[in-house]
Each structure stands twice: as C-alpha cells, then as structure tokens.
Amino acid sequence: MIWLKKEIEKFNPESAWLEAELLIAFVLNKERAFIYTIDFLEEEKIEEIKRLLDLRKKGIPLNYIIKKKEFYNTEFFIEKGVLIPRNETEILIEVAKDSILREGYYRVAEVGVGSGNISITLAKEFENIKIYACDISPKAIKIARFNAEINKVSDKIEFFYGPFIYPLIYRNIDFEILLSNPPYVASYEFPFLQKEVKREPWEALYGGWDGCEFYRTLFKILKDKGKKFVAILEISPFIYKKVLNIVKRFFNNVIVESFEDSLGYKRVLRVVWQ
Numbered sequence: 096m097i098w099l100k101k102e103i104e105k106f107n108p109e110s111a112w113l114e115a116e117l118l119i120a121f122v123l124n125k126e127r128a129f130i131y132t133i134d135f136l137e138e139e140k141i142e143e144i145k146r147l148l149d150l151r152k153k154g155i156p157l158n159y160i161i162k163k164k165e166f167y168n169t170e171f172f173i174e175k176g177v178l179i180p181r182n183e184t185e186i187l188i189e190v191a192k193d194s195i196l197r198e199g200y201y202r203v204a205e206v207g208v209g210s211g212n213i214s215i216t217l218a219k220e221f222e223n224i225k226i227y228a229c230d231i232s233p234k235a236i237k238i239a240r241f242n243a244e245i246n247k248v249s250d251k252i253e254f255f256y257g258p259f260i261y262p263l264i265y266r267n268i269d270f271e272i273l274l275s276n277p278p279y280v281a282s283y284e285f286p287f288l289q290k291e292v293k294r295e296p297w298e299a300l301y302g303g304w305d306g307c308e309f310y311r312t313l314f315k316i317l318k319d320k321g322k323k324f325v326a327i328l329e330i331s332p333f334i335y336k337k338v339l340n341i342v343k344r345f346f347n348n349v350i351v352e353s354f355e356d357s358l359g360y361k362r363v364l365r366v367v368w369q
C-alpha cells in the first residue's frame with residue numbers, strides 16, 4: 096500500500112492515498128474498508144495493480160480504470176467515452192431540487208445526459224417526476240440507460256438520441272424545466288487541460304472558441320420555440336459574464352440568478368424567462 100501511494104504521489108499528490116485504496120479495492124473486487132482486514136496480497140494481484148498503475152501513469156483517468164464514480168451518494172458506472180461526473184455538478188442538483196420542490200415541476204428535460212448522473216439523481220429524489228434526457232453521444236445514452244436500470248428509475252426517464260431539445264420538439268414533448276451541464280471548455284483552454292481530462296470525450300468538453308457555443312444555440316432554439324421556460328445550467332466561472340450577456344441579448348424579460356461553489360466561484364445559472 097505504501098509503495099503504491101508513493102508511486103501515485105508522483106503524479107497525484109493531493110489524493111494519492113484515496114487513489115491507492117480505490118485501485119487495490121478494485122483489483123480485489125471489494126469495498127475500500129476490506130483492504131484493512133488483510134495482511135498481504137497475492138503475487139498476481141500485485142502484478143495487476145502494477146499494470147493499472149502504468150495506465151494511470153499514461154494519463155488514463157482513475158474512474159475509467161475502476162469503472163465507477165460516486166456522485167451525490169450514488170455510484171455510477173463509468174467507461175471511456177462518457178464524461179466522469181464532477182463534484183461541482185452537485186450544485187446544479189441542489190438548485191434543481193429546490194426549484195422542483197418550490198414550483199412543483201413534474202416534467203423535466205435534460206440536455207447532455209452523459210452517464211445519467213443528473214437525471215438519475217433527481218429521479219431517485221422525486222417520486223412523481225418524468226425526465227426526458229437527450230444526448231448526441233450513443234455511448235452516453237447506453238451508459239445512462241444502464242445506470243438508470245441499476246438504480247431502478249428506468250420508468251421515470253426516457254432517453255433520446257439527438258442534439259439539444261430537438262428530439263423533444265419533433266415528438267411534441269413538453270417540459271417545465273430544462274437542465275444542462277453542457278460542454279463549455281473554450282478553445283484557448285485546451286492546451287492547459289490535465290492530460291486525464293483530455294482522455295474524456297471531446298463532445299462533452301468542447302464549447303467552441305469562447306466556450307459559449309452550446310448556450311447560444313440552446314437559447315436560440317428556446318426563443319424560436321416561443322414557450323417561456325426555466326433553465327438551470329452549469330457554467331464555468333470564466334464564462335459567467337459572457338453567458339449572462341448572451342441571455343440578455345436573446346431575452347428581454349428574463350431573471351437570472353447565479354449560484355456559487357464553496358470557494359465563491361459561479362457554477363450554476365438559473366434562467367427564468369417570463
């Protein structure tokens with residue numbers, strides 16, 4: 096354990112201990128606590144750990160290796176080809192939960208469902224909820240469906256392959272609130288991304304030259320649709336002002352609230368078009 100932690104420290108000093116625990120638990124196919132109940136590892140398990148350590152050194156994200164990520168107290172199956180859910184996105188969950196409770200929303204749309212972490216978390220929280228979840232990645236839809244099944248919420252979520260809310264528009268499916276954690280990394284940020292992040296799907300990250308392309312297109316579609324809406328959108332703190340200006344350019348009568356993380360960075364916008 097100590098040698099593994101020291102090896103991991105060379106590329107991930109912040110959470111080397113946790114990562115060592117997770118890798119060993121994965122190889123043993125046991126919970127993390129179990130590893131403290133054994134005195135030694137068989138040679139073949141040590142060889143397997145070394146193989147996985149090599150993958151980590153090459154920049155393969157830990158969650159693609161152990162094939163899971165915890166989000167809002169639920170474990171999600173994760174695989175290469177889908178974005179690894181981030182802890183920051185739990186802020187969007189809190190804002191969405193608050194709005195759904197307060198306004199009694201029932202029909203929810205999500206654009207960019209990824210592994211299903213947002214839709215599935217809300218489906219678990221609310222008895223009477225119907226979620227329409229879209230994504231342009233067939234792999235994401237497949238993984239989100241699987242996660243919905245293992246979390247026993249498949250009956251509350253319908254999945255659609257296609258861009259933005261077009262799959263819902265074409266089927267005349269209406270919704271009261273729209274949620275999205277869209278791709279918002281700008282072109283100029285790409286060279287500075289960690290090598291692990293660069294292994295995640297391009298379509299889950301890339302938000303155009305300024306990181307705002309998704310928001311522009313989404314607002315245009317919503318404006319053309321004409322129906323008043325509530326949208327809860329994740330943003331990066333770097334694009335807060337730009338997205339705010341885009342909202343104001345598209346809609347006259349709009350209320351925008353922002354929500355911050357524990358460090359005071361703006362992470363979520365709640366847009367109410369009246």
Ligand SMILES: C[S@@+](CC[C@H](N)C(=O)[O-])C[C@H]1O[C@@H](n2cnc3c(N)ncnc32)[C@H](O)[C@@H]1O
Binds near residue numbers: 184212278
């Ligand atoms: C940042 S990831 C978010 C995934 C997941 N909801 C989460 O919070 O971890 C963005 C997702 O949006 C999808 N996506 C990108 N552009 C899209 C578009 N135009 N329409 C629908 N989905 C899109 C990507 O395939 C990806 O799964």
